[in-house]
Amino acid sequence: MAIKTYLQAISDGLREEMRRDDRVFVIGEDVGVYGGAFKVTQGFQAEFGPWRVLDAPLAETAIVGACTGASMMGLRPVAEMQFADFISCAWDHLTTVAAKQHYRTGTALPFVVRCPSGGGFSGGPFHSQNPESSFAHIPGLKIVCPATPEDAKGLLVEAIRDPNPVLYFEHKHLYRRIKGEVPETDYTTPFGQARVHRAGSDVTIVTWGAMVYTAEEAATTVAERDGTSVEIIDLRTIIPWDREAVLASVARTSRLIVLHEDTRTGGFGAEIAATVAEEGFGLLDAPVVRVAAPDTPVPFSPPLEKAFIPQVADVVRAIERMAAY
Amino acid sequence: MVLIRRFEERTEEQYTRARIGGYCHLAIGEEAATVGAVDPLGDHDYLFASYRDHGTALAVGSDPGAVMAELFGKAAGVAGGYGGSMHLLDVERRFLGGWGIVGGQLPIAAGAALALDYTGSDGAVLCQFGDGATNTGAFHEALNLAAVWNLPIIFQITNNLYGMGTSVAMASGETELWKRAAAYEMHGERVDGNDVLAVHEATTRLLTMARRDRRPSLLETCTYRWRGHSVADAGKVYRSADEIAEWRTRDPIARFEHQAIEAGTLDVGDVSELRREVDATVTEAIKFAAAAATPTVANLYDNVYGDPGTAAQFARMDTAGPFGERRETRGWRT
Incomplete structure (x- = not known):
């Protein structure tokens, strides 16, 4: 085990998979000579050459379309959206074309689109979004949102080896801030299996990505303040999502908070809340609560952005109300 | 070409008898543009088409029964009944599909050409689409990608003068669509899409350019669809009866028949025999499709x-x- 940043873990996973499998190549804007906007692919072109680390024109439709075509032919492209926000330019190719290809034709499309997502540093409305919920509504795609360095690498390798289009949302606020142990062996993290980030008995928080750490701080705060025991479930993947783990945790705690950085209405938290209402009704001792961003674009100004992104205090408040219900 | 013509005529008939549902786009009149371009493809070449793809599937040699079964929504269809008219394919024959989103297949075809390059294949890609697709952003993105990466691909515009009911003149700043290649320093040319030999000659030459010289190209084949945009469109609101009648005099099949008889490669008896065979083939295809099982829920x-x-x-x-x-x-x- 070595201690790595979240960003190093992503980079390592990608590099090792490229070393293992000649079919894997990288395509994106400024991924080659520049080394990627966030330097995930720094040094890749020197190691693998310009034809495995392709500097694409500013053309997300062409990038994702080319991934579709190349993966149809048996290659395993990994595209980088410079920012997750830019993925809307490739919406048609992901949702209409790639997501439906296997269903309508039986030809697999093994490609990954890496999406640096999330806010927290004044990126403004076009460089801070968390669009995972939009894609979660599209059958045929798989949606991955790692929170830890170990998962960042394990889920990326799993995504590359998966024979379907996988959207891999890597949270920018975790890149260099979060460090953790990463196995140096060849391992994968399976899709559809949540991780208990912190065990607890009073309240369950279901979350993913950067919000795992917000939940953790809130859990520590309430534990120290009044002994409330919070269980944190890190979903790891949104599609598929681990319904069983959520219901099992709610069976233990009888209280559920769903926390996400994406906006509230139509966010994936609504899906989780609805499922627990359907299938865990008898387990609940309190209403399910969603803590999510308000239904606005991501504002630029720091105090506004702070009001937008769910903060530790917001989660603490939700835990307190729920525990008192 | 004769098979495509007859298949499409009978498809129209089956549609009006409600044995085929959904959206159905016929390629009657465009046979030469399809066949002339598909015929020169070799064993290592790949093909993409638009949603008007029945003719393309037949041109690559897909079984007419399996194509008809797909239109009928049957499990024996080329896509198991999951795709329908606009989404035919035949992976074994390297026909990677008709595509239901206008222009959607262009970047994908560029990706397939990239894969040929990546794996060191000597094959090339032929990507067919209509005039309407040239106004999508995907057209620009795909052609630019092919140009900057020298991809082995031919982009073939089947210009039938109308994107649904909107004429090329109404929709395109430059109506000579082949000229758009200049924006990418790409070779572009226009041929008579109703002359199967001219289309064949141009495609053969451009395939060599793609395979040997790793140079993409834009080929405009000018033709006309005799029917409406789909079976639901009579095709008369946005164009005149005179115009339709004029184009019908340029029937690509009659023209090739004449060329072949003049050249002595076919005689009138051969043509009649061919038509009889085709009639029987299409009748068989319909019987097969009608009798085939539907997919399982x-x-x-x-x-x-x-x-x-x-x-x-x-x-x-x-x-x-x-x-x-x-x-x-x-x-x-x-």
């Missing part, structure tokens, strides 16, 4: 993802509902 979820392992991944998400009400159409059975 129990398999509704089976092909959403491309591997059996996915079922295990989704098992913990899967649910029959609190009262078991979704048991019948439950998805990810393991």
Whole structure:
């Protein structure tokens, strides 16, 4: 085990998979000579050459379309959206074309689109979004949102080896801030299996990505303040999502908070809340609560952005109300 | 060409008899543009088409019965009844599909050409689309990609003068669509799309350019669709009866028949014999499609993802509902 940043873990996973499998190549804007906007692919072109680390024109439709075509032919492209926000330019190719290809034709499309997502540093409305919920509504795609360095690498390798289009949302606020142990062996993290980030008995928080750490701080705060025991479930993947783990945790705690950085209405938290209402009704001792961003674009100004992104205090408040219900 | 013509005529008839549903786009009148371009493709070449793809499937040699069965929504169809008229394919013959989103196949075809380059194949890609697709952003992105990466691909515009009911003149700043190649320093040219020999000659030459010189190209084949945009469109609101009549005099099949008889490669008897054979083939195809089984509802979820392992991944998400009400159409059975 070595201690790595979240960003190093992503980079390592990608590099090792490229070393293992000649079919894997990288395509994106400024991924080659520049080394990627966030330097995930720094040094890749020197190691693998310009034809495995392709500097694409500013053309997300062409990038994702080319991934579709190349993966149809048996290659395993990994595209980088410079920012997750830019993925809307490739919406048609992901949702209409790639997501439906296997269903309508039986030809697999093994490609990954890496999406640096999330806010927290004044990126403004076009460089801070968390669009995972939009894609979660599209059958045929798989949606991955790692929170830890170990998962960042394990889920990326799993995504590359998966024979379907996988959207891999890597949270920018975790890149260099979060460090953790990463196995140096060849391992994968399976899709559809949540991780208990912190065990607890009073309240369950279901979350993913950067919000795992917000939940953790809130859990520590309430534990120290009044002994409330919070269980944190890190979903790891949104599609598929681990319904069983959520219901099992709610069976233990009888209280559920769903926390996400994406906006509230139509966010994936609504899906989780609805499922627990359907299938865990008898387990609940309190209403399910969603803590999510308000239904606005991501504002630029720091105090506004702070009001937008769910903060530790917001989660603490939700835990307190729920525990008192 | 004769097979495509007859197949399309009978498809129209089957549609009006409600044996084919959904959206159905016929390529009557465009046979030469399709066949002339598909015929020169070799064993290592790949093909993409637009949604007007029945003719393309037949031109690559797909079984007419399986094509008709797809239009009928049957399990024996080329896409198992999951795709329909606009989404035919024949992977074995390297026909990677008709595509239902206008222009959607262009970047994908560029990606396939990239894969040929990546794997060191000597093949090339032919990507067919209509005039309407040239105004999508995907057209620009794909041609630019092919140009900067020297991809082995021919982009073929089947210019039938109308994107649904909007004429090229109304929709395109430059109506000579081949000239758009200049923006990418790409070779562009226009040929008579009703002259199968001219299309054949141009495609053969451009394929060599793609395979040997790694140079992409833009080929405009000018033709006309005799029918409306789809079976639901009579095709008379946006164009005159005179115009249609004029184009019908330039029938690509009659023209080739004349060329072949003049050259002595066919005689009138051969042509009659061919037509008889084609009639029988299409009748058989319809019989086969009508008798074939429909897909099984129990398999509704089976092909959403491309591997059996996915079922295990989704098992913990899967649910029959609190009262078991979704048991019948439950998805990810393991």
